[in-house]
Amino acid sequence: GQSLEQPSEVTAVEGAIVQINCTYQTSGFYGLSWYQQHDGGAPTFLSYNALDGLEETGRFSSFLSRSDSYGYLLLQELQMKDSASYFCAVRGAAGNKLTFGGGTRVLVKP
Amino acid sequence: DVKVTQSSRYLVKRTGEKVFLECVQDMDHENMFWYRQDPGLGLRLIYFSYDVKMKEKGDIPEGYSVSREKKERFSLILESASTNQTSMYLCASSRRVDGELFFGEGSRLTVL
Numbered sequence: 001g002q003s004l005e006q007p008s009e010v011t012a013v014e015g016a017i018v019q020i021n022c023t024y025q026t027s028g029f030y031g032l033s034w035y036q037q038h039d040g041g042a043p044t045f046l047s048y049n050a051l052d053g054l055e056e057t058g059r060f061s062s063f064l065s066r067s068d069s070y071g072y073l074l075l076q077e078l079q080m081k082d083s084a085s086y087f088c089a090v091r092g093a094a095g096n097k098l099t100f101g102g103g104t105r106v107l108v109k110p
Numbered sequence: 111d112v113k114v115t116q117s118s119r120y121l122v123k124r125t126g127e128k129v130f131l132e133c134v135q136d137m138d139h140e141n142m143f144w145y146r147q148d149p150g151l152g153l154r155l156i157y158f159s160y161d162v163k164m165k166e167k168g169d170i171p172e173g174y175s176v177s178r179e180k181k182e183r184f185s186l187i188l189e190s191a192s193t194n195q196t197s198m199y200l201c202a203s204s205r206r207v208d209g210e211l212f213f214g215e216g217s218r219l220t221v222l
Contacts, residue, residue, distance in 0.1 A: 004152075033210075041215065042114075042200070042213040042214055042215050042216065043153070043200070043211075044213070045211065045212075048210070087153065089153075091208055098155070098211065099155070099169070100153040100154070101152050102150050102151055103150075103152050
């Protein structure tokens with residue numbers, strides 16, 4: 001089976017940097033994805049890492065280390081609108097099933 | 111703009127009732143998914159479909175069935191609703207089976 005661990009909640013102030021870690025156990029591995037979900041809204045895709053290293057998209061970056069079964073999402077220059085839940089998800093051996101972590105709720109304070 | 115539409119945002123049903131949750135996507139995507147979301151458990155895959163009339167079980171299919179008669183429509187069926195099926199249900203679609211998921215707004219089901 002597949003399992004993912006991520007912190008349940010993180011609080012930070014506007015302008016700060018937040019790192020959300022995700023460790024996973026999976027039989028086979030095809031990539032690590034991150035999704036953002038605002039309260040009452042639909043999850044939306046943020047990033048995907050299939051290879052080791054850092055992928056940067058604006059203020060958000062995602063990192064993957066396949067040898068450590070570990071990744072993180074880095075949120076820089078935090079804004080109030082970044083208050084949301086963030087989910088990591090892995091695609092395992094079957095390739096067609098995306099398994100999600102429990103989600104990290106990020107609260108940004110003024 | 112891509113769109114996944116779920117027919118009901120909120121439903122209240124009684125134990126034993128048959129429940130239909132409908133999902134329609136307008137992106138001509140081959141693949142459609144049903145997840146349920148519960149606090150602390152993330153999103154768990156119930157069923158998915160990679161083609162019309164095709165379906166595969168996800169991680170928690172017990173108590174659910176699905177129907178995909180047309181490419182754009184994927185229905186989740188609870189044959190006999192139970193209180194432990196009270197949850198948020200999210201439908202998603204993707205162009206590739208391993209591609210980015212596009213989610214609907216969700217259907218919050220309460221079973222009394």
